[in-house]
Amino acid sequence: MSGPAALVDCNNFYVSCERVFQPELRHKPVVVLSNNDGCVIARSNEAKLLGIPMGAPWHLHKAQFESQGVIVRSSNYTLYGDMSARVMKILSTFTPDLEIYSIDEAFLGMSGFDDRLEAHARTLRAAVLQWTGIPVSVGIAPSKTLTKVANHIAKRDEKHGGVVLLLDEAAQDQALARMELTDLWGVAGRLAARLNLLGITTPLALKQADPRFIRERLGVVVERLVLELRGVSCLDLERHTPDRKSIMASRSFGRPITTLTEMQEAVAAYTMRAAEKLRRQALATAHLAVFIETNRFKAGERQHFASKPVQLPVATSDSAKLIRAARAGITALWRPGYRYKRAGVLLLDLHAANRVQEGLFDRKDSARRITLMRTLDKLNQRYGRNSLTFAAAGHRQPWKMQRDRLSPCYTTAWGDLLRV
């Protein structure tokens, strides 16, 4: 990446979208809830100040938060998608050098603006606010990772008016000294713990670490992070959105599902949605996987987490064909007597639809890996990492070892393994 970049990030995006159409929500603690009003997925600044954590299960905090005057909204993804498109369109009028990173964030190439960087950023911010009603923060720096740092500062400290530039090293170091490791883009709990073991406890210390040493111990990703913190740009702007590699549609049910008919209806609906996404991106799939899960939070109930890959003879985006395949998968997975809480469909082995029509596609096989990863994750959450590691001890691939006895799904056998 040549020249500085900007990260434009919408403030509390979902809450801000709701406020655009309900101005009475301004200056009040507001949260937006996930599907089925399950847990908190967005908070206004006022709600954050009340100590409402991200992801908080609503039913556990309902009484407390309502007594504090917290206003609740169910999520409306159609609205958020539409508002996002409007914001991005405005950004694209400021520069052709645009990477849409997520529903509420974009990186902008800023080379050529030189000493007008800050003025340009403020104009952009005002334009988005005026034309959409969405407040944004802008961070400008020599590398993407540092634009994240700058944005972090812009969001937290109002005195900057939503725009922060970190162009010289003194300013960068000062910012890094005031942050936690896990505030950095690319550092979560596991990595932070490993860094701590190496004696690296702050972002500034990480920046000052020897990149070769970091690469040896933690791999190329963290080495790049060190360089990015030093202002050496390693991550390019992705101007063209690459094709998706997988598409998922899944939902938790409002109440447990106990009949195969209901489950088939639900999965048919998810498959329709996934197929729509597929066609919108001009793709076709040659491999899908369905999965079903019981409620992992119910410790007393019998659990069943399972997935089933289904190969399609030809890559397709035809809803009817995909639904038939998904239905076959679900029927194979279904076990009577369980209370299912969630199901979904994953489309893999994606190809450009026009190449499929010409018969020019090569099959890939990645479904098993991804679906097993998902179930492994669930088991980790349910049983705790240590118990699973214990079960796996002595054999790297416990499910392979047990494969002959696993029927019809691997994961239940893992559960059995864990109970041994």
Add this chain to the structure above:
DNA sequence: TCTGGGGTCCTAGGACCC
């Protein structure tokens, strides 16, 4: 007792992001 030296591809797993 000793047990090649390369290369590629794939799978499984770990970690992270919004």
Add this chain to the structure above:
DNA sequence: TCTGGGGTCCTAGGACCC
């Protein structure tokens, strides 16, 4: 009774080939 829904990348090690 009630606990979200999506995604990506990197790497070690095994399978297989010559």
